[in-house]
Amino acid sequence: SFPASVRLPVPASSSPPLTLNLQEVMLGYSDSNKDSGFLSSNWEIHKAQKSLQKIAEGYGVNLRIFHGRGGSVGRGGGPAYEAILAQPGHSINGRIKITEQGEVLASKYSLLDLALYHMETITTAVIQASLLRTGFDDIEPWNEIMEELAARSRQHYRALIYEQPDFIDFFHQVTPIEEISQLQISSRPARRPSGKKDLSSLRAIPWVFSWTQTRFLLPSWYGVGTALQEFLNEEPEEHLKLLRYFYIKWPFFKMVISKAEMTLAKVDMQMAQHYVQELSKPEDKERFVKVFEQIASEFNLTRDLVLKITNHNKLLDGDPILQRSVQLRNGTIVPLGFIQVSLLKRLRQSMNTTATSGVIHSRYSKGELLRGALLTINGIAAGMRNTG
Template sequence: PWNEIMEELAARSRQHYRALIYEQPDFVDFFHEVTPIEEISQLQISSRPARRPSGKKDLSSLRAIPWVFSWTQTRFLLPSWYGVGTAIQEFLNEEPEEHLKLLRYFYVKWPFFKMVISKAEMTLAKVDMQMAHHYVQELSKPEDQLRFAKVFDQIASEFYLTRDLVLKITDHNQLLDGDPVLQRSVQLRNGTIVPLGFIQVSLLKRLRQSQNTTATSGVIHSRYSKGELLRGALLTINGIAAGMRNTG
Protein backbone atom coordinates (compact mmCIF):
# COMPACT_ATOMS: atom_id res chain seq x y z
CA PRO A 1 0.00 0.00 0.00
CA TRP A 2 2.85 2.43 0.70
CA ASN A 3 4.26 1.93 -2.80
CA GLU A 4 0.81 2.39 -4.32
CA ILE A 5 0.38 5.71 -2.50
CA MET A 6 3.82 6.80 -3.69
CA GLU A 7 2.94 5.86 -7.28
CA GLU A 8 -0.24 7.92 -6.98
CA LEU A 9 1.67 10.94 -5.65
CA ALA A 10 4.28 10.60 -8.39
CA ALA A 11 1.63 10.43 -11.12
CA ARG A 12 -0.15 13.53 -9.80
CA SER A 13 3.09 15.45 -9.46
CA ARG A 14 4.24 14.48 -12.96
CA GLN A 15 0.90 15.50 -14.45
CA HIS A 16 1.06 18.96 -12.85
CA TYR A 17 4.71 19.43 -13.86
CA ARG A 18 4.05 18.48 -17.47
CA ALA A 19 0.99 20.75 -17.57
CA LEU A 20 3.31 23.70 -16.94
CA ILE A 21 6.10 22.59 -19.25
CA TYR A 22 4.03 21.42 -22.22
CA GLU A 23 0.60 23.00 -21.89
CA GLN A 24 1.33 26.53 -20.66
CA PRO A 25 1.55 28.38 -24.01
CA ASP A 26 3.98 31.06 -22.81
CA PHE A 27 6.33 28.77 -20.92
CA VAL A 28 8.98 28.14 -23.61
CA ASP A 29 9.32 31.87 -24.34
CA PHE A 30 9.44 32.55 -20.60
CA PHE A 31 12.25 30.02 -20.14
CA HIS A 32 14.38 31.44 -22.95
CA GLU A 33 13.96 35.07 -21.92
CA VAL A 34 14.27 34.99 -18.13
CA THR A 35 17.02 32.35 -17.74
CA PRO A 36 20.59 32.45 -19.09
CA ILE A 37 20.11 29.29 -21.17
CA GLU A 38 21.65 30.78 -24.33
CA GLU A 39 24.67 32.05 -22.40
CA ILE A 40 25.04 28.72 -20.57
CA SER A 41 25.15 27.06 -23.99
CA GLN A 42 28.43 28.91 -24.58
CA LEU A 43 30.09 27.66 -21.39
CA GLN A 44 32.73 24.97 -21.81
CA ILE A 45 31.36 22.66 -19.13
CA SER A 46 31.08 19.28 -20.81
CA SER A 47 32.03 17.24 -23.84
CA ARG A 48 28.58 17.66 -25.38
CA PRO A 49 26.71 20.77 -26.56
CA ALA A 50 23.74 22.04 -24.55
CA ARG A 51 21.35 21.02 -27.32
CA ARG A 52 20.98 17.90 -29.41
CA PRO A 53 21.73 18.48 -33.11
CA SER A 54 18.18 19.23 -34.27
CA GLY A 55 18.74 22.90 -34.97
CA LYS A 56 15.65 23.93 -33.01
CA LYS A 57 15.46 26.02 -29.86
CA ASP A 58 12.74 23.92 -28.26
CA LEU A 59 12.70 21.92 -25.04
CA SER A 60 12.87 18.55 -26.79
CA SER A 61 16.37 19.30 -28.12
CA LEU A 62 17.69 20.64 -24.80
CA ARG A 63 19.83 18.34 -22.66
CA ALA A 64 19.04 17.75 -19.00
CA ILE A 65 22.07 19.46 -17.43
CA PRO A 66 21.63 22.93 -19.01
CA TRP A 67 17.87 22.68 -18.32
CA VAL A 68 18.43 22.28 -14.57
CA PHE A 69 21.45 24.61 -14.60
CA SER A 70 19.34 27.47 -16.02
CA TRP A 71 16.68 27.18 -13.32
CA THR A 72 19.36 27.02 -10.63
CA GLN A 73 21.01 30.23 -11.84
CA THR A 74 17.75 32.15 -11.61
CA ARG A 75 17.03 30.72 -8.16
CA PHE A 76 13.80 29.01 -9.25
CA LEU A 77 15.25 25.46 -9.05
CA LEU A 78 11.94 24.53 -10.66
CA PRO A 79 12.63 20.93 -11.82
CA SER A 80 13.45 19.78 -8.29
CA TRP A 81 10.13 20.62 -6.60
CA TYR A 82 7.42 21.78 -9.03
CA GLY A 83 4.37 19.52 -8.76
CA VAL A 84 5.19 18.14 -5.31
CA GLY A 85 2.86 20.53 -3.50
CA THR A 86 -0.11 19.92 -5.78
CA ALA A 87 0.30 16.14 -5.53
CA ILE A 88 0.38 16.25 -1.73
CA GLN A 89 -2.52 18.72 -1.53
CA GLU A 90 -4.74 16.55 -3.73
CA PHE A 91 -3.91 13.54 -1.56
CA LEU A 92 -4.69 15.48 1.63
CA ASN A 93 -7.99 16.74 0.21
CA GLU A 94 -9.32 13.17 0.25
CA GLU A 95 -8.86 12.65 4.02
CA PRO A 96 -7.16 15.75 5.49
CA GLU A 97 -6.36 14.58 9.01
CA GLU A 98 -5.80 10.89 8.28
CA HIS A 99 -3.65 11.44 5.22
CA LEU A 100 -1.50 14.08 6.92
CA LYS A 101 -0.98 11.67 9.80
CA LEU A 102 -0.04 8.97 7.30
CA LEU A 103 2.50 11.16 5.46
CA ARG A 104 4.08 12.16 8.77
CA TYR A 105 4.30 8.47 9.65
CA PHE A 106 5.97 7.77 6.29
CA TYR A 107 8.47 10.55 6.98
CA VAL A 108 9.44 8.99 10.31
CA LYS A 109 9.35 5.30 9.34
CA TRP A 110 10.12 5.07 5.62
CA PRO A 111 13.69 6.08 4.64
CA PHE A 112 12.80 6.40 0.96
CA PHE A 113 9.97 8.85 1.61
CA LYS A 114 12.07 10.78 4.09
CA MET A 115 14.84 11.14 1.50
CA VAL A 116 12.37 12.42 -1.12
CA ILE A 117 10.96 15.02 1.26
CA SER A 118 14.43 15.96 2.54
CA LYS A 119 15.72 16.55 -1.00
CA ALA A 120 12.68 18.69 -1.78
CA GLU A 121 13.19 20.59 1.47
CA MET A 122 16.85 21.27 0.67
CA THR A 123 16.12 22.63 -2.80
CA LEU A 124 13.16 24.67 -1.56
CA ALA A 125 15.51 26.29 0.96
CA LYS A 126 17.74 27.40 -1.93
CA VAL A 127 14.89 29.00 -3.86
CA ASP A 128 14.78 32.81 -3.78
CA MET A 129 11.51 33.99 -5.29
CA GLN A 130 12.44 37.65 -4.89
CA MET A 131 15.58 37.16 -6.96
CA ALA A 132 13.68 35.00 -9.46
CA HIS A 133 11.12 37.79 -9.82
CA HIS A 134 13.96 40.23 -10.50
CA TYR A 135 15.10 38.07 -13.43
CA VAL A 136 11.55 38.06 -14.81
CA GLN A 137 11.07 41.81 -14.43
CA GLU A 138 14.41 42.86 -15.87
CA LEU A 139 14.89 40.33 -18.66
CA SER A 140 11.34 40.29 -20.04
CA LYS A 141 10.71 42.41 -23.11
CA PRO A 142 8.09 45.12 -22.47
CA GLU A 143 5.55 43.39 -24.70
CA ASP A 144 6.02 40.10 -22.80
CA GLN A 145 5.86 41.32 -19.22
CA LEU A 146 2.13 40.76 -18.69
CA ARG A 147 2.05 37.18 -19.96
CA PHE A 148 5.32 36.30 -18.22
CA ALA A 149 3.96 37.70 -14.95
CA LYS A 150 1.17 35.11 -15.16
CA VAL A 151 3.71 32.29 -15.62
CA PHE A 152 5.71 33.58 -12.66
CA ASP A 153 2.60 33.76 -10.48
CA GLN A 154 1.78 30.16 -11.37
CA ILE A 155 5.28 29.00 -10.40
CA ALA A 156 5.35 31.10 -7.21
CA SER A 157 1.95 29.76 -6.11
CA GLU A 158 3.19 26.18 -6.44
CA PHE A 159 6.39 27.06 -4.56
CA TYR A 160 4.57 28.46 -1.52
CA LEU A 161 2.12 25.55 -1.51
CA THR A 162 4.97 23.01 -1.67
CA ARG A 163 6.97 24.79 1.03
CA ASP A 164 4.02 24.93 3.43
CA LEU A 165 3.08 21.28 2.93
CA VAL A 166 6.68 20.07 3.34
CA LEU A 167 6.81 21.98 6.63
CA LYS A 168 3.56 20.30 7.69
CA ILE A 169 4.92 16.84 6.96
CA THR A 170 8.28 17.43 8.63
CA ASP A 171 6.66 19.39 11.50
CA HIS A 172 9.30 22.08 11.13
CA ASN A 173 8.82 25.80 11.59
CA GLN A 174 11.40 26.63 8.92
CA LEU A 175 12.97 24.65 6.10
CA LEU A 176 15.91 22.48 7.22
CA ASP A 177 15.17 22.86 10.93
CA GLY A 178 16.05 19.17 11.19
CA ASP A 179 19.60 19.84 9.93
CA PRO A 180 20.80 23.13 11.45
CA VAL A 181 24.33 22.81 10.00
CA LEU A 182 23.00 22.50 6.44
CA GLN A 183 20.41 25.18 7.16
CA ARG A 184 23.09 27.67 8.21
CA SER A 185 25.29 26.72 5.25
CA VAL A 186 22.44 27.29 2.78
CA GLN A 187 21.50 30.60 4.42
CA LEU A 188 25.07 31.88 4.22
CA ARG A 189 25.53 30.80 0.61
CA ASN A 190 22.13 32.20 -0.39
CA GLY A 191 23.15 35.58 0.97
CA THR A 192 26.59 35.70 -0.60
CA ILE A 193 25.39 35.06 -4.16
CA VAL A 194 22.61 37.67 -4.14
CA PRO A 195 24.99 40.39 -5.46
CA LEU A 196 26.12 38.02 -8.21
CA GLY A 197 22.49 37.58 -9.22
CA PHE A 198 22.00 41.33 -9.62
CA ILE A 199 25.26 41.62 -11.58
CA GLN A 200 24.29 38.71 -13.82
CA VAL A 201 20.89 40.20 -14.62
CA SER A 202 22.49 43.54 -15.48
CA LEU A 203 25.09 41.93 -17.73
CA LEU A 204 22.56 39.68 -19.47
CA LYS A 205 20.29 42.65 -20.11
CA ARG A 206 23.09 44.73 -21.62
CA LEU A 207 24.45 41.78 -23.61
CA ARG A 208 21.05 41.04 -25.15
CA GLN A 209 20.43 44.70 -25.87
CA SER A 210 23.79 44.91 -27.63
CA GLN A 211 22.96 41.84 -29.70
CA ASN A 212 19.60 43.27 -30.72
CA THR A 213 21.20 46.60 -31.62
CA THR A 214 23.85 44.85 -33.71
CA ALA A 215 21.22 42.81 -35.51
CA THR A 216 19.16 45.89 -36.42
CA SER A 217 21.71 48.64 -36.99
CA GLY A 218 25.16 47.10 -36.75
CA VAL A 219 26.17 49.54 -33.98
CA ILE A 220 26.65 48.80 -30.28
CA HIS A 221 26.28 51.81 -28.00
CA SER A 222 28.26 50.51 -25.03
CA ARG A 223 31.63 51.09 -23.43
CA TYR A 224 32.05 47.30 -23.35
CA SER A 225 32.21 44.95 -26.29
CA LYS A 226 29.86 42.03 -26.74
CA GLY A 227 32.73 39.67 -25.88
CA GLU A 228 33.46 41.49 -22.62
CA LEU A 229 29.80 41.44 -21.58
CA LEU A 230 29.56 37.72 -22.38
CA ARG A 231 32.75 36.96 -20.43
CA GLY A 232 31.35 38.84 -17.41
CA ALA A 233 28.04 36.98 -17.64
CA LEU A 234 29.80 33.61 -17.85
CA LEU A 235 31.90 34.47 -14.78
CA THR A 236 28.73 35.20 -12.79
CA ILE A 237 27.28 31.86 -13.94
CA ASN A 238 30.35 30.07 -12.57
CA GLY A 239 30.18 32.03 -9.33
CA ILE A 240 26.48 31.31 -8.70
CA ALA A 241 26.97 27.62 -9.54
CA ALA A 242 29.80 27.43 -7.00
CA GLY A 243 27.67 29.11 -4.34
CA MET A 244 24.55 27.02 -4.99
CA ARG A 245 26.42 23.69 -5.18
CA ASN A 246 23.67 22.49 -7.50
CA THR A 247 24.18 22.76 -11.25
CA GLY A 248 22.54 20.09 -13.41
Protein backbone atom coordinates in the same frame (compact mmCIF):
# COMPACT_ATOMS: atom_id res chain seq x y z
CA SER B 1 6.95 -14.70 -11.16
CA PHE B 2 9.21 -11.90 -12.31
CA PRO B 3 8.64 -9.23 -14.97
CA ALA B 4 8.71 -10.23 -18.63
CA SER B 5 12.30 -10.46 -19.83
CA VAL B 6 14.41 -11.89 -22.60
CA ARG B 7 17.39 -14.16 -22.05
CA LEU B 8 20.12 -13.20 -24.51
CA PRO B 9 22.96 -15.55 -25.46
CA VAL B 10 26.17 -14.09 -24.00
CA PRO B 11 29.60 -15.51 -24.87
CA ALA B 12 31.60 -16.98 -21.99
CA SER B 13 33.20 -14.22 -19.98
CA SER B 14 36.97 -13.92 -19.71
CA SER B 15 36.65 -11.89 -16.49
CA PRO B 16 38.22 -13.10 -13.23
CA PRO B 17 36.09 -15.63 -11.30
CA LEU B 18 35.02 -13.08 -8.68
CA THR B 19 33.18 -11.03 -11.29
CA LEU B 20 31.42 -13.97 -12.95
CA ASN B 21 27.63 -13.93 -12.83
CA LEU B 22 27.60 -10.21 -12.00
CA GLN B 23 25.49 -7.95 -14.20
CA GLU B 24 25.85 -4.18 -13.99
CA VAL B 25 22.94 -1.94 -15.03
CA MET B 26 23.23 1.83 -15.19
CA LEU B 27 20.29 4.04 -14.24
CA GLY B 28 20.02 7.60 -15.50
CA TYR B 29 18.22 10.25 -13.46
CA SER B 30 18.39 13.39 -15.59
CA ASP B 31 15.99 12.96 -18.51
CA SER B 32 13.23 11.33 -16.48
CA ASN B 33 13.27 14.32 -14.13
CA LYS B 34 13.20 16.76 -17.03
CA ASP B 35 10.32 14.91 -18.70
CA SER B 36 8.09 14.11 -15.72
CA GLY B 37 9.27 16.07 -12.69
CA PHE B 38 11.10 15.33 -9.46
CA LEU B 39 8.60 13.16 -7.60
CA SER B 40 7.54 11.04 -10.56
CA SER B 41 11.14 10.52 -11.68
CA ASN B 42 12.27 9.28 -8.26
CA TRP B 43 9.34 6.89 -7.96
CA GLU B 44 9.73 5.42 -11.45
CA ILE B 45 13.45 4.82 -10.87
CA HIS B 46 12.63 3.25 -7.52
CA LYS B 47 10.20 0.85 -9.22
CA ALA B 48 12.70 0.09 -11.99
CA GLN B 49 15.26 -1.03 -9.41
CA LYS B 50 12.76 -3.42 -7.84
CA SER B 51 11.95 -4.89 -11.25
CA LEU B 52 15.62 -5.29 -12.14
CA GLN B 53 16.33 -7.04 -8.85
CA LYS B 54 13.40 -9.40 -9.37
CA ILE B 55 14.62 -10.31 -12.86
CA ALA B 56 18.17 -10.85 -11.60
CA GLU B 57 16.97 -13.11 -8.79
CA GLY B 58 14.78 -15.04 -11.21
CA TYR B 59 17.78 -15.87 -13.39
CA GLY B 60 20.20 -16.36 -10.52
CA VAL B 61 22.30 -13.35 -11.54
CA ASN B 62 24.02 -10.99 -9.12
CA LEU B 63 23.02 -7.40 -9.85
CA ARG B 64 25.04 -4.24 -9.36
CA ILE B 65 23.19 -1.00 -10.09
CA PHE B 66 25.27 1.90 -11.37
CA HIS B 67 23.58 5.14 -10.33
CA GLY B 68 24.29 7.85 -12.91
CA ARG B 69 23.48 10.71 -10.58
CA GLY B 70 24.21 14.36 -11.26
CA GLY B 71 25.35 16.90 -8.69
CA SER B 72 21.98 18.63 -8.37
CA VAL B 73 18.75 17.25 -6.90
CA GLY B 74 17.13 17.73 -10.31
CA ARG B 75 19.55 15.14 -11.70
CA GLY B 76 19.49 12.62 -8.84
CA GLY B 77 21.99 14.33 -6.55
CA GLY B 78 21.70 15.05 -2.84
CA PRO B 79 22.93 13.54 0.44
CA ALA B 80 24.41 10.12 -0.32
CA TYR B 81 23.52 8.48 2.99
CA GLU B 82 19.76 8.99 2.70
CA ALA B 83 19.81 8.19 -1.02
CA ILE B 84 21.44 4.80 -0.44
CA LEU B 85 19.13 3.88 2.44
CA ALA B 86 16.17 4.77 0.22
CA GLN B 87 17.02 2.09 -2.36
CA PRO B 88 14.41 -0.68 -2.57
CA GLY B 89 14.49 -4.24 -1.32
CA HIS B 90 17.79 -6.00 -1.85
CA SER B 91 18.93 -3.86 -4.77
CA ILE B 92 22.07 -2.86 -2.84
CA ASN B 93 23.07 -6.29 -1.46
CA GLY B 94 26.60 -5.16 -0.61
CA ARG B 95 27.27 -3.58 -4.02
CA ILE B 96 26.78 -0.09 -5.42
CA LYS B 97 28.35 2.14 -8.04
CA ILE B 98 27.82 5.91 -8.17
CA THR B 99 29.02 8.70 -10.43
CA GLU B 100 30.59 11.73 -8.76
CA GLN B 101 30.22 14.93 -10.80
CA GLY B 102 33.19 17.25 -11.16
CA GLU B 103 31.29 20.06 -9.47
CA VAL B 104 31.10 18.14 -6.16
CA LEU B 105 34.61 16.66 -6.06
CA ALA B 106 36.15 19.55 -4.13
CA SER B 107 33.46 19.52 -1.44
CA LYS B 108 33.84 15.76 -0.91
CA TYR B 109 37.45 14.85 -1.65
CA SER B 110 39.65 17.97 -1.55
CA LEU B 111 40.89 17.21 1.98
CA LEU B 112 41.87 13.81 3.36
CA ASP B 113 39.51 14.06 6.33
CA LEU B 114 36.63 15.05 4.03
CA ALA B 115 37.33 12.16 1.68
CA LEU B 116 37.53 9.66 4.56
CA TYR B 117 34.30 10.97 6.07
CA HIS B 118 32.47 10.73 2.75
CA MET B 119 33.70 7.20 2.05
CA GLU B 120 32.80 6.12 5.59
CA THR B 121 29.31 7.57 5.10
CA ILE B 122 28.76 5.67 1.85
CA THR B 123 30.17 2.43 3.28
CA THR B 124 27.96 2.70 6.37
CA ALA B 125 24.89 3.33 4.25
CA VAL B 126 25.63 0.36 1.97
CA ILE B 127 26.06 -1.95 4.98
CA GLN B 128 22.86 -0.70 6.59
CA ALA B 129 20.87 -0.97 3.36
CA SER B 130 22.17 -4.51 2.77
CA LEU B 131 21.72 -5.97 6.27
CA LEU B 132 18.95 -3.99 7.94
CA ARG B 133 16.20 -3.90 5.34
CA THR B 134 12.79 -3.23 6.87
CA GLY B 135 10.56 -4.43 4.04
CA PHE B 136 8.67 -1.15 3.76
CA ASP B 137 8.99 -1.22 -0.03
CA ASP B 138 6.75 -4.29 -0.16
CA ILE B 139 3.73 -2.74 1.59
CA GLU B 140 1.30 -2.56 -1.30
CA PRO B 141 -1.04 0.17 0.06
CA TRP B 142 1.97 2.46 0.52
CA ASN B 143 3.11 1.78 -3.02
CA GLU B 144 -0.38 2.56 -4.33
CA ILE B 145 -0.39 5.91 -2.53
CA MET B 146 3.04 6.73 -3.90
CA GLU B 147 1.89 5.78 -7.39
CA GLU B 148 -1.02 8.18 -7.02
CA LEU B 149 1.20 11.01 -5.75
CA ALA B 150 3.69 10.49 -8.58
CA ALA B 151 0.94 10.57 -11.22
CA ARG B 152 -0.56 13.77 -9.84
CA SER B 153 2.84 15.43 -9.60
CA ARG B 154 3.73 14.41 -13.16
CA GLN B 155 0.44 15.76 -14.50
CA HIS B 156 0.90 19.15 -12.82
CA TYR B 157 4.56 19.40 -13.87
CA ARG B 158 3.85 18.60 -17.50
CA ALA B 159 0.90 21.01 -17.54
CA LEU B 160 3.39 23.81 -16.96
CA ILE B 161 6.42 22.59 -18.90
CA TYR B 162 4.74 21.17 -22.00
CA GLU B 163 1.21 22.59 -22.09
CA GLN B 164 1.53 26.18 -20.85
CA PRO B 165 1.75 28.10 -24.17
CA ASP B 166 4.02 30.86 -22.83
CA PHE B 167 6.44 28.63 -20.96
CA ILE B 168 9.10 28.05 -23.63
CA ASP B 169 9.40 31.77 -24.40
CA PHE B 170 9.47 32.46 -20.66
CA PHE B 171 12.31 29.98 -20.17
CA HIS B 172 14.45 31.39 -22.97
CA GLN B 173 14.01 35.02 -21.95
CA VAL B 174 14.26 34.95 -18.16
CA THR B 175 17.05 32.38 -17.77
CA PRO B 176 20.62 32.52 -19.11
CA ILE B 177 20.16 29.35 -21.16
CA GLU B 178 21.67 30.82 -24.35
CA GLU B 179 24.69 32.15 -22.46
CA ILE B 180 25.15 28.85 -20.61
CA SER B 181 25.26 27.13 -24.00
CA GLN B 182 28.48 29.05 -24.67
CA LEU B 183 30.25 27.85 -21.53
CA GLN B 184 33.09 25.45 -22.30
CA ILE B 185 32.44 23.13 -19.35
CA SER B 186 30.65 20.15 -20.86
CA SER B 187 31.63 17.16 -22.96
CA ARG B 188 28.48 17.59 -25.06
CA PRO B 189 26.66 20.57 -26.57
CA ALA B 190 23.69 22.00 -24.65
CA ARG B 191 21.25 20.79 -27.31
CA ARG B 192 20.89 17.62 -29.28
CA PRO B 193 21.53 18.14 -33.02
CA SER B 194 17.92 18.69 -34.12
CA GLY B 195 18.26 22.37 -35.02
CA LYS B 196 15.24 23.26 -32.88
CA LYS B 197 15.10 25.40 -29.77
CA ASP B 198 12.49 23.30 -28.01
CA LEU B 199 12.64 21.46 -24.70
CA SER B 200 12.94 18.03 -26.30
CA SER B 201 16.29 18.93 -27.88
CA LEU B 202 17.67 20.58 -24.73
CA ARG B 203 19.88 18.35 -22.61
CA ALA B 204 19.17 17.92 -18.91
CA ILE B 205 22.35 19.60 -17.62
CA PRO B 206 21.75 23.08 -19.09
CA TRP B 207 18.05 22.72 -18.24
CA VAL B 208 18.81 22.31 -14.53
CA PHE B 209 21.73 24.77 -14.68
CA SER B 210 19.48 27.56 -16.00
CA TRP B 211 16.92 27.19 -13.24
CA THR B 212 19.66 27.09 -10.62
CA GLN B 213 21.14 30.37 -11.85
CA THR B 214 17.81 32.21 -11.61
CA ARG B 215 17.14 30.74 -8.15
CA PHE B 216 13.91 29.03 -9.22
CA LEU B 217 15.44 25.52 -9.00
CA LEU B 218 12.16 24.44 -10.58
CA PRO B 219 13.08 20.87 -11.69
CA SER B 220 13.76 19.83 -8.09
CA TRP B 221 10.37 20.52 -6.54
CA TYR B 222 7.67 21.64 -9.00
CA GLY B 223 4.54 19.49 -8.82
CA VAL B 224 5.25 18.05 -5.37
CA GLY B 225 3.01 20.51 -3.54
CA THR B 226 -0.02 19.98 -5.76
CA ALA B 227 0.29 16.19 -5.52
CA LEU B 228 0.45 16.32 -1.72
CA GLN B 229 -2.39 18.83 -1.45
CA GLU B 230 -4.75 16.82 -3.66
CA PHE B 231 -4.02 13.75 -1.55
CA LEU B 232 -4.65 15.68 1.68
CA ASN B 233 -7.91 17.10 0.33
CA GLU B 234 -9.44 13.62 0.34
CA GLU B 235 -9.10 13.10 4.12
CA PRO B 236 -7.10 16.00 5.60
CA GLU B 237 -6.38 14.72 9.12
CA GLU B 238 -5.91 11.03 8.35
CA HIS B 239 -3.79 11.59 5.26
CA LEU B 240 -1.56 14.12 7.04
CA LYS B 241 -0.93 11.56 9.80
CA LEU B 242 -0.13 8.98 7.13
CA LEU B 243 2.34 11.24 5.30
CA ARG B 244 4.06 12.08 8.59
CA TYR B 245 4.28 8.36 9.34
CA PHE B 246 5.78 7.74 5.89
CA TYR B 247 8.36 10.45 6.57
CA ILE B 248 9.41 8.79 9.83
CA LYS B 249 9.27 5.13 8.76
CA TRP B 250 9.79 4.89 4.98
CA PRO B 251 13.37 5.72 3.88
CA PHE B 252 12.29 6.40 0.29
CA PHE B 253 9.62 8.94 1.26
CA LYS B 254 11.94 10.59 3.77
CA MET B 255 14.60 10.95 1.07
CA VAL B 256 12.14 12.58 -1.34
CA ILE B 257 10.82 15.06 1.22
CA SER B 258 14.31 15.84 2.56
CA LYS B 259 15.65 16.57 -0.93
CA ALA B 260 12.68 18.79 -1.69
CA GLU B 261 13.17 20.61 1.61
CA MET B 262 16.85 21.25 0.92
CA THR B 263 16.09 22.56 -2.56
CA LEU B 264 13.25 24.79 -1.38
CA ALA B 265 15.65 26.34 1.14
CA LYS B 266 17.90 27.38 -1.76
CA VAL B 267 15.08 28.99 -3.75
CA ASP B 268 14.91 32.80 -3.76
CA MET B 269 11.62 33.88 -5.32
CA GLN B 270 12.45 37.58 -4.94
CA MET B 271 15.58 37.14 -7.04
CA ALA B 272 13.69 34.94 -9.50
CA GLN B 273 11.09 37.68 -9.86
CA HIS B 274 13.88 40.18 -10.58
CA TYR B 275 15.00 38.04 -13.54
CA VAL B 276 11.43 38.00 -14.85
CA GLN B 277 10.91 41.74 -14.46
CA GLU B 278 14.23 42.79 -15.98
CA LEU B 279 14.80 40.24 -18.74
CA SER B 280 11.30 40.02 -20.22
CA LYS B 281 10.59 41.89 -23.44
CA PRO B 282 8.06 44.71 -22.82
CA GLU B 283 5.45 43.04 -25.01
CA ASP B 284 5.86 39.73 -23.15
CA LYS B 285 6.06 40.94 -19.56
CA GLU B 286 2.36 40.60 -18.74
CA ARG B 287 2.29 37.01 -20.01
CA PHE B 288 5.48 36.10 -18.20
CA VAL B 289 4.33 37.59 -14.90
CA LYS B 290 1.39 35.17 -15.01
CA VAL B 291 3.78 32.24 -15.54
CA PHE B 292 5.89 33.46 -12.63
CA GLU B 293 2.84 33.73 -10.39
CA GLN B 294 1.90 30.15 -11.25
CA ILE B 295 5.39 28.95 -10.31
CA ALA B 296 5.49 31.06 -7.13
CA SER B 297 2.10 29.70 -6.05
CA GLU B 298 3.33 26.12 -6.41
CA PHE B 299 6.50 27.02 -4.49
CA ASN B 300 4.53 28.45 -1.57
CA LEU B 301 2.24 25.41 -1.51
CA THR B 302 5.14 22.94 -1.64
CA ARG B 303 7.09 24.75 1.08
CA ASP B 304 4.08 24.90 3.41
CA LEU B 305 3.25 21.21 2.98
CA VAL B 306 6.86 20.08 3.42
CA LEU B 307 6.98 22.05 6.68
CA LYS B 308 3.70 20.46 7.75
CA ILE B 309 4.87 16.91 7.01
CA THR B 310 8.27 17.37 8.68
CA ASN B 311 6.83 19.31 11.64
CA HIS B 312 9.46 22.00 11.10
CA ASN B 313 8.88 25.70 11.67
CA LYS B 314 11.50 26.65 9.08
CA LEU B 315 13.05 24.74 6.21
CA LEU B 316 15.97 22.55 7.33
CA ASP B 317 15.22 22.91 11.05
CA GLY B 318 16.15 19.23 11.30
CA ASP B 319 19.71 19.97 10.11
CA PRO B 320 20.89 23.27 11.66
CA ILE B 321 24.39 23.01 10.17
CA LEU B 322 23.09 22.63 6.61
CA GLN B 323 20.47 25.29 7.31
CA ARG B 324 23.14 27.81 8.34
CA SER B 325 25.37 26.85 5.41
CA VAL B 326 22.55 27.43 2.92
CA GLN B 327 21.63 30.75 4.54
CA LEU B 328 25.22 32.01 4.35
CA ARG B 329 25.67 30.95 0.74
CA ASN B 330 22.30 32.37 -0.28
CA GLY B 331 23.34 35.78 1.03
CA THR B 332 26.63 35.86 -0.85
CA ILE B 333 24.98 34.96 -4.17
CA VAL B 334 22.43 37.80 -4.20
CA PRO B 335 24.83 40.52 -5.47
CA LEU B 336 26.01 38.21 -8.25
CA GLY B 337 22.41 37.73 -9.32
CA PHE B 338 21.86 41.48 -9.73
CA ILE B 339 25.15 41.81 -11.63
CA GLN B 340 24.22 38.90 -13.89
CA VAL B 341 20.83 40.38 -14.76
CA SER B 342 22.43 43.72 -15.62
CA LEU B 343 25.07 42.08 -17.82
CA LEU B 344 22.53 39.85 -19.58
CA LYS B 345 20.36 42.86 -20.28
CA ARG B 346 23.25 44.80 -21.81
CA LEU B 347 24.50 41.80 -23.75
CA ARG B 348 21.12 40.97 -25.27
CA GLN B 349 20.52 44.59 -26.17
CA SER B 350 23.87 44.73 -27.95
CA MET B 351 23.06 41.57 -29.90
CA ASN B 352 19.52 42.74 -30.80
CA THR B 353 18.21 39.21 -30.54
CA THR B 354 16.48 39.03 -27.21
CA ALA B 355 16.27 42.73 -26.43
CA THR B 356 14.71 43.35 -23.01
CA SER B 357 12.79 46.19 -21.42
CA GLY B 358 14.56 49.44 -20.60
CA VAL B 359 17.37 51.15 -22.45
CA ILE B 360 20.87 50.44 -21.21
CA HIS B 361 23.86 51.71 -23.12
CA SER B 362 27.19 50.04 -22.48
CA ARG B 363 30.73 51.06 -23.27
CA TYR B 364 31.79 47.41 -23.21
CA SER B 365 32.02 45.16 -26.25
CA LYS B 366 29.84 42.08 -26.75
CA GLY B 367 32.81 39.87 -25.92
CA GLU B 368 33.48 41.69 -22.66
CA LEU B 369 29.83 41.57 -21.67
CA LEU B 370 29.63 37.86 -22.45
CA ARG B 371 32.79 37.15 -20.46
CA GLY B 372 31.35 39.07 -17.52
CA ALA B 373 28.06 37.18 -17.74
CA LEU B 374 29.88 33.84 -17.87
CA LEU B 375 31.93 34.80 -14.81
CA THR B 376 28.74 35.50 -12.86
CA ILE B 377 27.39 32.12 -13.98
CA ASN B 378 30.49 30.44 -12.57
CA GLY B 379 30.22 32.44 -9.36
CA ILE B 380 26.57 31.59 -8.75
CA ALA B 381 27.23 27.92 -9.54
CA ALA B 382 30.04 27.90 -6.97
CA GLY B 383 27.82 29.55 -4.38
CA MET B 384 24.93 27.19 -5.03
CA ARG B 385 27.38 24.27 -5.21
CA ASN B 386 25.53 23.08 -8.31
CA THR B 387 25.72 23.50 -12.06
CA GLY B 388 23.37 21.02 -13.65
